[in-house]
Amino acid sequence: MPSGNHSDKTRLAVFTAVLTTLAVLALSLLLTAPVWVWAAVMVGGNGIAVLLSIQFVHRREQAELRKVLAEQRAAKAGADQPGPDQAGADQAASPSSEPEAPTHVQYPVSAVPLPSSEVDYRFLFSATVCWRQASPQAAVPHASPGDLAVHWILTRARELTVLEKPEEYRVVQHRLAVALGTALAEPYGHVVAWAVDVSLTMTDDDSRRLDRLAELRKHERMWDQERRMEISMRRYLSEDVLKDTGSAVVWWLARHTEEIENSVEMIGHLAQLTAAANSREIPGPELLRAIQAAENGRHINGSAQDR
Numbered sequence: 001m002p003s004g005n006h007s008d009k010t011r012l013a014v015f016t017a018v019l020t021t022l023a024v025l026a027l028s029l030l031l032t033a034p035v036w037v038w039a040a041v042m043v044g045g046n047g048i049a050v051l052l053s054i055q056f057v058h059r060r061e062q063a064e065l066r067k068v069l070a071e072q073r074a075a076k077a078g079a080d081q082p083g084p085d086q087a088g089a090d091q092a093a094s095p096s097s098e099p100e101a102p103t104h105v106q107y108p109v110s111a112v113p114l115p116s117s118e119v120d121y122r123f124l125f126s127a128t129v130c131w132r133q134a135s136p137q138a139a140v141p142h143a144s145p146g147d148l149a150v151h152w153i154l155t156r157a158r159e160l161t162v163l164e165k166p167e168e169y170r171v172v173q174h175r176l177a178v179a180l181g182t183a184l185a186e187p188y189g190h191v192v193a194w195a196v197d198v199s200l201t202m203t204d205d206d207s208r209r210l211d212r213l214a215e216l217r218k219h220e221r222m223w224d225q226e227r228r229m230e231i232s233m234r235r236y237l238s239e240d241v242l243k244d245t246g247s248a249v250v251w252w253l254a255r256h257t258e259e260i261e262n263s264v265e266m267i268g269h270l271a272q273l274t275a276a277a278n279s280r281e282i283p284g285p286e287l288l289r290a291i292q293a294a295e296n297g298r299h300i301n302g303s304a305q306d307r
Contacts, residue, residue: 016049104132107146112154114161114200121166121210124201127180129153131193134185142190149193152186157195166202167210173200242277245270 021042107129113122131149142148157176164172180195202210241251248270253263275281 016053017046020045020049104130105146105149106130107150109150109154111201114154114158116161116164116166116169118166121202121206123161123166123169123172124203125154125157125161125176126197126199126201127153127195128197129193129195130183131191134189134192142188145191148186148188149191152184152191152193153180153195156180156184161200166206167214169200169202173198176200238277242274244278245274248274 023045027041108127109129110126112125114125116123129150131145133145157180160176160179161172164175177195177198180198183192183194185192240247242248245267249263249267252266252270253260256263
């Protein structure tokens with residue numbers, strides 16, 4: 001194709017040059033001018049004619065080339081889009097390039113005892129163990145991969161439950177579900193296992209014991225608090241209020257600020273309480289009357305001095 005284009009350009013250039021020469025010769029016959037002028041006009045005209053002819057041929061070649069390329073692209077696009085029958089045949093003939101997701105096996109376990117932080121209490125573990133081979137090309141396959149997967153799940157669960165309190169089994173259940181939901185390969189690399197539908201319970205007897213212990217602990221804390229309050233009150237009465245008769249009288253007046261007259265009558269009783277609280281001899285009736293009379297005298301003298 002390049003040789004043909006070159007010959008077309010040559011023929012067109014020669015043709016335009018001949019036409020230009022004839023046109024200049026015709027003008028030289030009609031017009032009078034020196035020979036060198038007509039020679040210059042002939043050379044310039046031929047040059048311009050040849051350039052125009054070459055440019056014309058080049059543009060035509062470019063248009064033809066673009067047309068050919070467009071046809072080739074259209075033919076290629078049609079070949080890349082097969083019809084329904086061809087597409088079905090290709091899909092049936094060629095397997096999918098994407099690898100299929102490995103399938104897994106499910107194995108249920110129920111009420112398996114697991115240790116807690118308390119030696120006498122055990123959790124009851126139930127779940128659905130899911131497992132698959134870690135690698136189909138395993139050099140030495142395990143004889144019982146299902147049991148290996150269950151053992152791996154129970155080992156992971158035991159590492160968590162042995163640190164937890166038995167009364168918190170409902171919270172521990174959610175922690176187990178989160179931990180065992182991750183697919184992990186067992187140490188020997190034979191299977192990858194995880195667990196779903198995780199459940200953690202206690203036996204009915206253990207559950208009742210735990211509830212009873214919790215109730216007793218609450219009562220014990222309440223009783224201990226009440227005992228501490230009682231000890232504090234006894235210390236306050238013995239070391240402060242009933243230390244002596246005077247302290248007892250002051251304490252009684254502080255609580256009965258509007259009953260000053262009655263405080264004199266209470267002196268005998270407070271003296272008896274003070275003596276009893278400090279393990280001293282309780283004053284007899286005569287001594288109590290003398291104490292009361294003395295207190296009354298001091299009270300009357302004080303009133304007279306105030307007047």
